Amino acid sequence: MVKLIYDKGTILVHGVRVPNSYWDTRSNAYRALAMYYADIVDFLKCSKMEISDNVLDLIPCPVFSIKTELRDYQEDALNAWLDAGRRGVIVLPTGAGKTILALKAISLISEPTLIVVPTLDLMDQWQTQLSKEFKIKIGLYGGGVHELEPITVATYDTAYLRVEKLGNKFAFVIFDEVHHLPAPGYIHIAEMLAAPYRMGLTATYEREDGLHSELDRLVGGKIFELTVGELAGNHLANFIIEKIVVDLSPKEKEEYEKQYRIYLDYLAQSNISLKSPRDFKKLVFRSGKDPRARKALLARHRARVIALNASSKLKTLREILEKHAGDRMLIFTEYNDLVYMISKNFLIPSITHKTPKNERVENLEKFRKGKYKILVTSKVLDEGIDVPEASVGVILSGTGSRREFIQRLGRILRRKENKSAILYEIITKATSEVATSRRRRSAIED
Structure with a gap:
């Protein structure tokens, strides 16, 4: 029999090696990130192995239901998510009703749910809407509050700090503004949660640093998208x-050109070509060691402030x-x-x-x-x-x-x-x- 145990954001597998695991000599077992829990169970079932599964320790919860009807495109998005195995990112413009769609998903899954948001304002906003729709107390993890309930809203910052304890308490996790998730640090939230059902919500999927490619592994890739142009006139204004x-005024123009010339001269003299955001990040890093690079970046900033203001x-x-x-x-x-x-x-x-x-x-x-x-x-x-x-x-x-x-x-x-x-x-x-x-x-x- 293969025994599965949750351990601080990871899963210990006693009895057999499974995909995405490594041997941990201290535990005398194979260890894998908690995010692979569903894959491990599927692998063992397909291998017809007997399982002793002690991973999830879910918060007892009532049956969730809401009466709100979805618009046709919201129904399409939800169906695409269901067809994708209840995983994936939904991309809809601001104002298109991503929150309502998520609430409908919660009612369909009807399992303990964690919602991760970037700010305290959003945490409060989700709490208000969830309380209104489900008529239950909503847990909060953020701003110094640590309340665990069948539906809990946490900020990315607090979820990152507490994920080892929260990792096996929920079957469903929703990442609001999911483009934040691949950032260094936050990425561990998704890795250390065992929740098999995952949904990401955002108005813009791509990140300039290219790290949105990580979302396929962490949440499931982009499975539905509609643009502002596609919704304008029917569902948006x-x-x-x-x-x-x-x-610019003559004085502003003179100062702008002076400052921007300092920046351009440095690039030319140093034979630096800025073809991507990564190239600019390298320049910023270089400024920590090269006083001339720092002077050039400060001049660029001053020129930009003149233009913007x-x-x-x-x-x-x-x-x-x-x-x-x-x-x-x-x-x-x-x-x-x-x-x-x-x-x-x-x-x-x-x-x-x-x-x-x-x-x-x-x-x-x-x-x-x-x-x-x-x-x-x-x-x-x-x-x-x-x-x-x-x-x-x-x-x-x-x-x-x-x-x-x-x-x-x-x-x-x-x-x-x-x-x-x-x-x-x-x-x-x-x-x-x-x-x-x-x-x-x-x-x-x-």
Whole structure:
């Protein structure tokens, strides 16, 4: 008889060697990562071996059920996941109802479920929705709270620290914003969980570092995807994107060119070619040892700040505010300094990562009720947080990330009768912003 035992994020196999295992002399058994639990059981059953399975120690739970009906594309996504063996990543745009789809999956599996999310705000958001749908107490692991329940929501950070204890308590795990999972450290969460059923949710599957290839091993590969363009008009609002190009002032242009020239000269003198994000990371690493590289990167940063915060952008923003007076609008920037400047100059409520939680909740609630028509924010609203319906978005500055662009666009696409959304992208002429814009817009032009 082959005996299986869970041990701190791994499985001890007594009696026979199984795939993905190695001999552990201290335990006098073969050892494998807990993520291979389902594969090990399948292997042993196919080999017609008798098994003593002591791996899962599931939390007792009731039968889960919800009455919410799925849209046709959500049903298609769920069926694709079921057909893939209840494993895999579902890619849907922001606002397309990934959470509802996940709740339906929980009700179908009806087993203890762990949901892993990147932020405390998302943890609270999931708790609220889960409590509403299932009418039970929801466990939380994050922000200093460690409550284990049949359905538990954990942050990636806390799950990473506690995964050895949580690893055999759940049959189903959902990774929200699953593109975070392949990051160093977080990857161990998936490896040390024995849960046989796995679902990943995201609006953007690919990572610039290529590590999304790990998701096939950790969760199951991409098994369903719909783009913003495919859902716009039916399940999401129709939209247009308007790019506005502005000029630097003479003083800004002089300083920008001076700083950027320092950067380019260093690349030329050092015979460095930046053809990929990995090449740039190598340059950053080099700056830790080479003072000239550090000087070049600082000059590049100063040039970028000048381009992103060009004074003419505020003039253009004023024109957009006047044009869309009364419309609900979200303004996105790269840096908090510009958020605070806009908030002060235009008397617009702001939200950044420094905004106290109570104030953030209050601002979003007033925006939802229409007491506030406009919010200005940096990156804190890019991902996951449920933002009330808006029809106008303004990107004053941002990175070249396709993910960031899709998430910001998604914030204004919630469906409403006769709604047409517009996203303004304001970029500075003859600066690195031009290439940045081209990279991020490729997310919807491919």
